[in-house]
Amino acid sequence: KYFVDLHGSAAEALFERSPLGDLSVLDFSGVRWVEETFRQMVMFGARGGAKAQRSCCLLAELLLLQLEDSKEGEGGSGAGAYQSYRKCRDLLEKAYVRLNSMAELAEEVKLDQAYISRLFARYDEEAPYKKLMRLKMNHAARLLFRENVLVKNAAAAVGFEDAAHFSRVFKKCYGVSPLNFASSVGRSAVS
Numbered sequence: 001k002y003f004v005d006l007h008g009s010a011a012e013a014l015f016e017r018s019p020l021g022d023l024s025v026l027d028f029s030g031v032r033w034v035e036e037t038f039r040q041m042v043m044f045g046a047r048g049g050a051k052a053q054r055s056c057c058l059l060a061e062l063l064l065l066q067l068e069d070s071k072e073g074e075g076g077s078g079a080g081a082y083q084s085y086r087k088c089r090d091l092l093e094k095a096y097v098r099l100n101s102m103a104e105l106a107e108e109v110k111l112d113q114a115y116i117s118r119l120f121a122r123y124d125e126e127a128p129y130k131k132l133m134r135l136k137m138n139h140a141a142r143l144l145f146r147e148n149v150l151v152k153n154a155a156a157a158v159g160f161e162d163a164a165h166f167s168r169v170f171k172k173c174y175g176v177s178p179l180n181f182a183s184s185v186g187r188s189a190v191s
């Protein structure tokens with residue numbers, strides 16, 4: 001979590017114009033730019049001095065402007081596109097176990113696969129199929145680690161009929177085979 005002390009009449013005016021001004025909860029995807037802006041503020045702030053203070057002020061202004069731009073993208077002219085993205089993302093997060101392809105996602109949300117890919121490129125940091133596979137592999141990893149299930153059962157639980165294919169995808173995601181996952185996580189936690 002980050003905290004920033006913004007003060008002065010200019011900061012107050014900028015804050016009031018930003019989406020934070022109405023004290024509502026913001027929901028937007030892709031927060032790397034927020035983290036990077038805060039990281040830069042911390043870096044400049046640690047230096048001290050007038051230039052560092054000015055840099056932090058400009059970064060705070062940039063952050064609020066980016067939030068405003070992000071919010072406009074959700075509620076402005078791209079509102080329909082953003083709602084379509086949210087519909088796709090929410091379905092992926094809710095139904096990743098039973099969904100096995102982009103075609104299935106597209107069929108359920110009644111959108112073209114290419115359009116879905118463009119939506120994710122615009123509003124997310126991860127392609128839709130990659131997100132689907134990551135969600136599946138995270139679920140499988142929990143099963144393997146916490147419940148100590150067999151690899152073939154973990155594969156079946158996330159919709160893979162072929163355990164060998166599941167193992168390849170899992171290894172690509174985690175860098176270790178599902179068979180060795182629990183022991184490698186256990187060693188990492190102990191080390």
